[in-house]
Amino acid sequence: DTDAEEGRSSSRALLGLLQRVQSGALRALGPANFDPKLYVDLPLAADRAAAEAALASASASREAMEAYLARYFAAAGSDLVAVDPPDFEPEPRGFLPRVVGPGGEARAWALEVHALWKDLAREVAPDVAVRPGRHTLLPLPRRVVVPGSRFREVYYWDSYWVIRGLLVSKMYDTAKDIVLNLVFLVEKYGFVLNGARSYYTNRSQPPLLSSMVLEIYTATGDLGFVRRVFPSLLKEHSFWTSELHNVAIMDSHGLVHNLSRYQAMWNKPRPESATIDEELASKLTSTSAKEKLYHEIASAAESGWDFSSRWMSNSTDMTTLVTTFIIPVDLNTFICKMERDIAVFAKLIGENATAEIFSEASKARHKAIESILWNSEMEQWLDYWLPTDGNCQGIYQWESKSQNRNIFASNFIPLWLNAHNSGFARFFDEAKSMRVMRSLWTSGLVHPAGIATSVSNTGQQWDFPNGWAPLQHLIVEGLLNSGSAEAKKFAEDIATRWVRTNYAAYKSTGAMHEKYDVEACGKSGGGGEYKPQTGFGWSNGVILSFLDEFGWPEDKEIGCSS
Numbered sequence: 001d002t003d004a005e006e007g008r009s010s011s012r013a014l015l016g017l018l019q020r021v022q023s024g025a026l027r028a029l030g031p032a033n034f035d036p037k038l039y040v041d042l043p044l045a046a047d048r049a050a051a052e053a054a055l056a057s058a059s060a061s062r063e064a065m066e067a068y069l070a071r072y073f074a075a076a077g078s079d080l081v082a083v084d085p086p087d088f089e090p091e092p093r094g095f096l097p098r099v100v101g102p103g104g105e106a107r108a109w110a111l112e113v114h115a116l117w118k119d120l121a122r123e124v125a126p127d128v129a130v131r132p133g134r135h136t137l138l139p140l141p142r143r144v145v146v147p148g149s150r151f152r153e154v155y156y157w158d159s160y161w162v163i164r165g166l167l168v169s170k171m172y173d174t175a176k177d178i179v180l181n182l183v184f185l186v187e188k189y190g191f192v193l194n195g196a197r198s199y200y201t202n203r204s205q206p207p208l209l210s211s212m213v214l215e216i217y218t219a220t221g222d223l224g225f226v227r228r229v230f231p232s233l234l235k236e237h238s239f240w241t242s243e244l245h246n247v248a249i250m251d252s253h254g255l256v257h258n259l260s261r262y263q264a265m266w267n268k269p270r271p272e273s274a275t276i277d278e279e280l281a282s283k284l285t286s287t288s289a290k291e292k293l294y295h296e297i298a299s300a301a302e303s304g305w306d307f308s309s310r311w312m313s314n315s316t317d318m319t320t321l322v323t324t325f326i327i328p329v330d331l332n333t334f335i336c337k338m339e340r341d342i343a344v345f346a347k348l349i350g351e352n353a354t355a356e357i358f359s360e361a362s363k364a365r366h367k368a369i370e371s372i373l374w375n376s377e378m379e380q381w382l383d384y385w386l387p388t389d390g391n392c393q394g395i396y397q398w399e400s401k402s403q404n405r406n407i408f409a410s411n412f413i414p415l416w417l418n419a420h421n422s423g424f425a426r427f428f429d430e431a432k433s434m435r436v437m438r439s440l441w442t443s444g445l446v447h448p449a450g451i452a453t454s455v456s457n458t459g460q461q462w463d464f465p466n467g468w469a470p471l472q473h474l475i476v477e478g479l480l481n482s483g484s485a486e487a488k489k490f491a492e493d494i495a496t497r498w499v500r501t502n503y504a505a506y507k508s509t510g511a512m513h514e515k516y517d518v519e520a521c522g523k524s525g526g527g528g529e530y531k532p533q534t535g536f537g538w539s540n541g542v543i544l545s546f547l548d549e550f551g552w553p554e555d556k557e558i559g560c561s562s
């Protein structure tokens, strides 16, 4: 309708202005400590036309730019208001009963991590709904928990681990609010956005909405909540299996399978990193080559692994990103899980025909994962690379050489399905889990402070030596539930390394970090296009979840053992 069109056009106009402010600021302030995202997060404090007219002269010097920013814009993040979550209690009844640690150290720290929810809880300021043309922030009806630092808005896949932690903290209402906000986005846009900003409306992130709902349902038994969100889960499933993401591929026995890939609806620079993307694309000459690169960059952002050699033909050259030509192991694991979850929910609310359809869909995807992505020699699941020459008409033909044999933590993510049977047949048997576990053990990914993202040090943040909380958690949960005592021990070992490194880094820096360097205990991570961030939603969630799962006995050292 006309109102919606007007809204879209004023949002585009604001983003256009903010991107020009971003380029002007880079010229005026210089590249040192420059964060392009800051500028597209600025709320407009005056009339847009006036801010536009004054921009040309502002780029002349640092002083002029600083005066311009102060005159026409409010501070980034000021349109999100800090809130005290009403369901927060400093020490909730029944909180981590098995966490003690020497001298109560582990428990004291766990309570500090728990208290960080208060720092990260936000509500969208009323002005965002009243004057949406002044904000790239999207209005959300309920409170959120943000990752922290430059990540001032709610993020999609981060929210799964935030919710895992909130459930340990007994903050059930805050967990439900986060999901209801994501559902609000599905109702409005047809999918969960990468994050709640107008510049994230062209892509999603790894789809874990149904997993959030399942965890909340398991903790609260709230069937009304499941009923409320159910239609959005179906809508999200259509998004991930639609033509945009679906790939048909014929296996070596002539059977055709459907799997999904990441694919953003965008072929321009990412507004939050436009100056970076434009500089990279300046190495290319034609407009079409630049647009292709922008499309692959935004699609890598949809994967959550932005950026990684996983998506690059040449690991030292970002212009060789081919994200949309890759069938990723983790994405298909998440969708297989989504299909199982939907079947479970459908049954619970009495929609038996839908339950049957989704149960069949998850079995079909399971078969596809085993047939296209499993590599029995390596005992791992491997991303599958489609030909990039665009010759295929419709159905691709599987070829063994197209499995990417490089080692990534994602090669082990299907193990996670062990943790979530929900009455279904096991995804694979205990013997196979054991073989995968041994393959992980010798893969080169296991390090003193956790599991590395890959084995190549490319300077990208989703590569060696960085370890990320979500990857530790997915693999640990998978090993823990594989049915074998040895795998359980290994799971606890990885969780212990991770807890210790988070603890040591917290003690030395006073903060929880977005990522860690797995080579040594107590080291935070680096690399990538922005400065390492603290806060940090998913890291906090994973620590609380590990402490809940494994406890921390009185006699177990929590500091780094030398």
Ligand SMILES: OC[C@H]1O[C@H](O[C@H]2O[C@H](CO)[C@@H](O)[C@H](O)[C@H]2O)[C@H](O)[C@@H](O)[C@@H]1O
Pocket: 037, 147, 151, 155, 157, 158, 194, 195, 270, 272, 273, 301, 302, 304, 305, 306, 307, 530
């Ligand atoms: O600003 C650059 C990119 O930042 C985000 O990605 C990283 O942070 C997210 C929030 O913690 C996380 O979900 C993602 O896995 C990280 O790589 C953002 O999601 C990107 O779209 C954005 O371009």
